[in-house]
Amino acid sequence: MTRELTYLEAIREAMQQKMREDSNVYLIGEDIAEYGGAFGVTVGMLEEFGRERIRNAPISEEAIIGVATGSAITGMRPVAEIMFSDFITIAMDQIANQAAKISYMFGGKARVPMVIRTAGGGGTGAAAQHSQSLEALVAHIPGLKVVMPSCPYDAKGLLISSINDDNPVIFIEHKMLYKNKKYIADVPEEMYEIPLGKGDIKKEGSDISIVATSYMVQKSLEAAEKLSLEKGIECEVIDIRTLRPLDIDIILGSIKKTGKLLCVEEAPVFGGFMGEVAAQVSEKGFDWLDAPVKRVAGRNCPVPYSLVLEQEMIPGIGRIEKAVLDLLG
Amino acid sequence: MTRELTYLEAIREAMQQKMREDSNVYLIGEDIAEYGGAFGVTVGMLEEFGRERIRNAPISEEAIIGVATGSAITGMRPVAEIMFSDFITIAMDQIANQAAKISYMFGGKARVPMVIRTAGGGGTGAAAQHSQSLEALVAHIPGLKVVMPSCPYDAKGLLISSINDDNPVIFIEHKMLYKNKKYIADVPEEMYEIPLGKGDIKKEGSDISIVATSYMVQKSLEAAEKLSLEKGIECEVIDIRTLRPLDIDIILGSIKKTGKLLCVEEAPVFGGFMGEVAAQVSEKGFDWLDAPVKRVAGRNCPVPYSLVLEQEMIPGIGRIEKAVLDLLG
Amino acid sequence: MKKDPKATKKLYINVDGYEMEDKFTGLNSNLKIEMLKKMYEIRHFENETEQFIIRGMIHGTCHLYTGEEATAVGAIYAIKSDDYITSTHRGHGHCIAKGADLNIMMAELLGKRTGYSKGKGGSMHIADVKSGNLGANGVVGGSIGIATGAALTCKMKKNGKIVVCFFGDGAANQGIFHSSINMASIWDLPVIYLCENNVYGMSTSIKEAFNIEKISDRKNAYGIEGLTIDGNNLVEVLNAVSYFADRCRAGKGPVLIESLTYRWSGHSKSDAQVYRTREEIKKWMEKDPIKRYREILIDGKILTEKDDRDLEKEVISKIQEASEFAKESPFPDPSEVEDDVYA
Amino acid sequence: MKKDPKATKKLYINVDGYEMEDKFTGLNSNLKIEMLKKMYEIRHFENETEQFIIRGMIHGTCHLYTGEEATAVGAIYAIKSDDYITSTHRGHGHCIAKGADLNIMMAELLGKRTGYSKGKGGSMHIADVKSGNLGANGVVGGSIGIATGAALTCKMKKNGKIVVCFFGDGAANQGIFHSSINMASIWDLPVIYLCENNVYGMSTSIKEAFNIEKISDRKNAYGIEGLTIDGNNLVEVLNAVSYFADRCRAGKGPVLIESLTYRWSGHSKSDAQVYRTREEIKKWMEKDPIKRYREILIDGKILTEKDDRDLEKEVISKIQEASEFAKESPFPDPSEVEDDVYA
Numbered sequence A, B: 001m002t003r004e005l006t007y008l009e010a011i012r013e014a015m016q017q018k019m020r021e022d023s024n025v026y027l028i029g030e031d032i033a034e035y036g037g038a039f040g041v042t043v044g045m046l047e048e049f050g051r052e053r054i055r056n057a058p059i060s061e062e063a064i065i066g067v068a069t070g071s072a073i074t075g076m077r078p079v080a081e082i083m084f085s086d087f088i089t090i091a092m093d094q095i096a097n098q099a100a101k102i103s104y105m106f107g108g109k110a111r112v113p114m115v116i117r118t119a120g121g122g123g124t125g126a127a128a129q130h131s132q133s134l135e136a137l138v139a140h141i142p143g144l145k146v147v148m149p150s151c152p153y154d155a156k157g158l159l160i161s162s163i164n165d166d167n168p169v170i171f172i173e174h175k176m177l178y179k180n181k182k183y184i185a186d187v188p189e190e191m192y193e194i195p196l197g198k199g200d201i202k203k204e205g206s207d208i209s210i211v212a213t214s215y216m217v218q219k220s221l222e223a224a225e226k227l228s229l230e231k232g233i234e235c236e237v238i239d240i241r242t243l244r245p246l247d248i249d250i251i252l253g254s255i256k257k258t259g260k261l262l263c264v265e266e267a268p269v270f271g272g273f274m275g276e277v278a279a280q281v282s283e284k285g286f287d288w289l290d291a292p293v294k295r296v297a298g299r300n301c302p303v304p305y306s307l308v309l310e311q312e313m314i315p316g317i318g319r320i321e322k323a324v325l326d327l328l329g
Numbered sequence C, D: 001m002k003k004d005p006k007a008t009k010k011l012y013i014n015v016d017g018y019e020m021e022d023k024f025t026g027l028n029s030n031l032k033i034e035m036l037k038k039m040y041e042i043r044h045f046e047n048e049t050e051q052f053i054i055r056g057m058i059h060g061t062c063h064l065y066t067g068e069e070a071t072a073v074g075a076i077y078a079i080k081s082d083d084y085i086t087s088t089h090r091g092h093g094h095c096i097a098k099g100a101d102l103n104i105m106m107a108e109l110l111g112k113r114t115g116y117s118k119g120k121g122g123s124m125h126i127a128d129v130k131s132g133n134l135g136a137n138g139v140v141g142g143s144i145g146i147a148t149g150a151a152l153t154c155k156m157k158k159n160g161k162i163v164v165c166f167f168g169d170g171a172a173n174q175g176i177f178h179s180s181i182n183m184a185s186i187w188d189l190p191v192i193y194l195c196e197n198n199v200y201g202m203s204t205s206i207k208e209a210f211n212i213e214k215i216s217d218r219k220n221a222y223g224i225e226g227l228t229i230d231g232n233n234l235v236e237v238l239n240a241v242s243y244f245a246d247r248c249r250a251g252k253g254p255v256l257i258e259s260l261t262y263r264w265s266g267h268s269k270s271d272a273q274v275y276r277t278r279e280e281i282k283k284w285m286e287k288d289p290i291k292r293y294r295e296i297l298i299d300g301k302i303l304t305e306k307d308d309r310d311l312e313k314e315v316i317s318k319i320q321e322a323s324e325f326a327k328e329s330p331f332p333d334p335s336e337v338e339d340d341v342y343a
């Protein structure tokens, strides 16, 4: 049985179903109880699961992640919420030096089954400290897995897999997807897993490959539609879904076919995650590429406040279209 | 007048000379007073400059960077020391959300002239939490500059430029270079600047280009020597010196000549900074490349303790040589 | 602060166990009226902002200061105009009290090029370093270290300045609160940590986030002075901050002041306020800091009911000008997006 | 702990203002002797480690626990064997007291595959989750949040366990000390925060890093109990930790204990110790926790001088075995470098 759910509802349902099934799963985060989280993701969960399992924390990101980590190595399966992904920086030692490295430092003697859910991305006019896409900072850290769902179906399946995973998983949600009616989609009622490390082709095409993450997958699909209708250009749109582990094969497979690659992400282009994708493709797909790998990403600046500037900083359909046309030159 | 100095002495001299010249320059960090810093960089500075300007701080990385930032926007030019680069994670909010963004968020109404000195890299058997190369985390943040000197001459000139710069500069030193007699070199007595954003060709060559950072520049030079002597292969070794701003032109210029590029860094390869270099080169240098861009970097794991494992994790001359030979096929 | 020559002998009061001079009584009338005017400016600026939000003219969120005016105005009028402050995500009040230009502020809220940050910062990122305002901050607790660093500058440059660091009750549980205040204490830095305890951090009440009665008791963890004051009583705020400002200037180190107040509006643009009752809000609105201060001035014959009405009218039209200016100002040009990333 | 049937009626003592039972006196002799043995194990393990360092057989650094043995042994023998502890960069003592295998520990120090972390962790990263040791930590303060999380598990699983979180005086100024203890307090988590105040954080003395007399006074910032004890007196450590462990198990929330002790060796491998005087070191060495405890046992006729000499000899040969085992063990194979990154 499937119903139409928003991205936000799909995420909530994944947590509800796992919490009903496994008493070791609990939530910890700021304003996740009565308030239901800054974006309403956990609305109603306090009523169903109570204060012990919906742990409303003080504003203490570092302690939230430290506590989640300590509870994980002793048998719980915490799902911690960092209200805005910008604030993972406050917990960065606990994330990168503790949770990520415990298994390795202790020679596999301890496991850290935990998920850190956080809302990333811009478009809300929240400016430089509430709009960042910091996935590159965590994707570089061995021991972490990094997931960025782009639609309701993936969001539920990937979150269930993340909660079932015995490693720390950074699960980055996008604010512009939460309630957007445009992206409502069919989601099965029952629990299902989408394996971490498997990308997904959201639209098949033979002219050019587009690799994107999170909200940029939706933007890429919209650009692809336009290009198909107006210019008969068929883009293949690949959603890698998990940045780490990365499904490089699905990308290489597509390039074999198209010979061209455009990488699209929201973070500032310099030092962003797509650099890794471009580097791997340029090395492993060198012989198949008949054009340089291009990147469309955020400008090299913090996310500005004013709408006109924010829309300039964050990639839109126009920039994606133009890059495709340039590549097909 | 030049004398031979170690890397560590060159760094100390840059700070001493700037502090004598400008009373707004001061140091803040842990155990930098009597102890002279964990690696001895600030030995003797307490005696010359006193406690007010050599501020021995409690173990509070977040406050150290916050205090440096607040003093910078009000007229001082702090040089903060984070004992091990692994611990910039504790101050990550202050570095990435505050210091880096203040100029932009306030529309240029405030300046943040500060330097964060920190010791990076492995090879000392200090294991996962005292050996990381985290430059990719800061190089991705707009508003920061990131510097990684590979030799005494560059260390002095780049640190003086960093202290003179009106932006937050992350200055990452390498533990294996500090006192190593092998890397002692002539350094002018007087103050001099090396502009941030200018790379340097450490060895000319026509067969292949090697781009490296920090200690890996030295390893690349050693490999290049061997290849030249034993195989007559002439590698051009480029030290980018500053990751941000990046001197892409010096790299492209070299590739025009050699057609081949090997990127060498110590950090785990996945999501590392060299991904950015490879991506830019693959895009802008596509027509000149006659082989895929290769990367030699750290293994995708934390830095292990045991010598045999640490030497396997961190790139050595052998792996660089092999990669060059593979590329020249 | 300019003293009224008529007021010669000092009056003393006791606030939370501290014997301190009643500096307020000695102030001249113009200054007393100016403070009321500032409170009106804050109140009506926020009302206008709310209108913009309702009309969807503000891209992004705003955190209104309505109901807390006495704390910002009392504290900032207790220090010198060239002293420093650091502010928070709820920063309009601090900004106005520190002397910001209302037109330029409002323009920033509307994302205009004429705003304080040229439209790059918005409500949560307004700074006016010239007027000593080192900036609002979107990170809860984020400005506590910065304020401490500014105080270090004051000490090292021996410029006689001090810093007032505003932050909320919620920020008092962040790590940087701890490490920064400890550092200020061991180095005797001239900074007043002013915790605006408005009962909630977003939806989380102080009862839920703390296991202590008074946040100011945390002074004992650092060996510094501090106290809890009625943050809706401008006179008490001004006297307490004046008292400790003198102490800071005398090189006696930092202090921690807890100012008890309450936010009237929701936390931000979107807040159903399920976590608090209408009764509670009503109870606090009866303690309206503006009403209380106005009565003090009227009883003290410092202004008449009519003066007061005229004053408020004047402020309202000033706010109207500000929003006209903001509305008519141009948006930044997309080409400016990468300007100001670096100095 | 097994009680000596002969000891029936409880004795009470006063430690830093707290009336508590003298649990030590009631313990049976074997246990009292076992604790002395553990202290010897730590002392000689560290001596052997120092030898390895001098002979350059240790790649990397070590932080020796010599002189602080009473704190680790007293605290860990006050809790149950399946309770949890978190440790620090100076962790050998906690690890041994919690029952770690000396051979496997020493093998880890030499980077051997037979070590606790298969050679991947070394001195600063030894954990033995089975024995309840959740691990040493190379980040000062890094384990305070982890300990708090383990206590949350104990509370949510109602398993009756508690956590002892060891950390140094230097760690008490990290932000995570503050945010974690506050969280434990509001949630009544069963964790004993045990601050090993050994006078220095690396080269920085407590006089320089704190502006308070007692670190345990920070309990007042969180509304919890706590006290300062003589960390070189095993009996006092055991009694105080036992007292508060019962409190934690009864669901009364966390406590903060400051244990006064001193590190005899330099901070780590390379430390000229210019920041302290020979006299100070000598003064503290006279308070040798092992000497003091041994005398208590001998005066109490619990063991004779000869028993004591035999016990120490036995320990020394055990340590010899451990280093033989370590030396003979194989190094890991380079091919294992990427194992264990993920579960």
Ligand SMILES: Cc1ncc(C[n+]2csc(CCOP(=O)(O)OP(=O)(O)O)c2C)c(N)n1
Pocket: A030, A059, A061, A083, A087, A090, C063, C089, C090, C138, C139, C140, C141, C167, C168, C169, C170, C171, C172, C198, C200, C201, C202, C267
């Ligand atoms: C580090 C961080 N965590 C969470 C948030 C989201 N947030 C914004 S304001 C706020 C509540 C702050 O409470 P308080 O400090 O008491 O200030 P108040 O809003 O009551 O004035 C929260 C949780 C944030 N901005 N920064």
Ligand SMILES: Cc1ncc(C[n+]2csc(CCOP(=O)(O)OP(=O)(O)O)c2C)c(N)n1
Pocket: B030, B059, B061, B083, B087, B090, D063, D089, D090, D138, D139, D140, D141, D167, D168, D169, D170, D171, D172, D198, D200, D201, D202, D267
């Ligand atoms: C976050 C962090 N900062 C700095 C260091 C370097 N360092 C290692 S131990 C130490 C001193 C710790 O002092 P304390 O907590 O008192 O423990 P002790 O060594 O005295 O047992 C320092 C500064 C570190 N390991 N972690």
Ligand SMILES: [Mg+2]
Pocket: C168, C169, C170, C196, C197, C198, C199, C200, C201, C202
């Ligand atoms: Mg509040």
Ligand SMILES: [Mg+2]
Pocket: D168, D169, D170, D196, D197, D198, D199, D200, D201, D202
């Ligand atoms: Mg210590």
